[in-house]
Amino acid sequence: MTTEQEFAIIDQVLAGNSHAYAILVNHYKNYAFTLALKVLNNRAEAEEAAQDAFVKAYHHLKSFNRQSRFSTWLYRIVFNTSVSCKRKRKLPYQPIEKNHTGIKAEAETDLEKKDKKKFINEAMLTLNEADRLALSLFYLKEHTLEEIAEITGMQANTVKVRIHRARQRLADELTRRLKKEALTL
């Protein structure tokens, strides 16, 4: 969908044709849901957060100033909604350094599977939501670093540093787990 097509749909919605909004929802739902899922790590909650975000975006469509892409504006709402949803759950923010012990118990049973992907998947949970999200957005390759920065409310340089640092940590975690697995064999 081109920016012009998007703006034409937005104009229709603003003119009172709310059914036209379904086109935007259909087009962006997967990405919005993925984004919410990366923050919340729970499909049901992510779905609810993504839906809430679409409804919020609809009600604030007038305030979209068209200086950035609609998707960037929308994903910023999805991100904020997901983060606030996570806060309501009262899950403490856990930086990776303090969280190794938290996943050990779950990881023990998986150590025998020799699956790097699984290890990384688990290690991903030890990252905070901003790092996890920045990484995911970066690899989904739909947004530039500047746009990712806009979505997450960070500076572009910060996003880059976070992406680098998160990958380093995941690599370290992967190595640690593989070494541990080798010792248990």
Add this chain to the structure above:
Amino acid sequence: MGKHVKPTDEELLNYLDGTVNPDEAAAINHALVTDQEVAQRMEELRSVHHYFLTLTKEEPSNNFTQRVMENLHYTTSHAYSPRNGLMLLIGVMLAVGIAVALLAGGIFDEKATLDLNQLVVVNKYLDWELPAIPFNGKLIVNLIIIANIALAFIVLDRTVLKPWFARRRNMHVM
């Protein structure tokens, strides 16, 4: 980056992202061949990089769009959180209870008259006499009680019932 300097993690990641210039790429290629430690680190970072390259968008439930469209015109009350709503509800019910108790005690049974001429301001600035307004205290309190009960129903609906049914509906659909 010098030819014999060990590349940093950042440089290796830039290499994987394809954002290094040809000289830097050549230096890293050289380090990968000559330095086992660098090659090993690159392998670790490459594993993570490949993991993310396979990352795809997740799909929500089939009726996602339909549910968004259904909720577009459902406006939730942002003024009251469920907790604030409950507090307000308790306050309103308490006020109704007190009013009913006072009514039952017969405090508002006597008819009163509001004599505007007793007001200092009126005596000071007006030369003519104002009429005395009779009012039925019992009727007024009854109206206040009815208004409070109506308010209590609205608060109950917006802060307790609607969110509860919405949550229940979401649970069933998913």
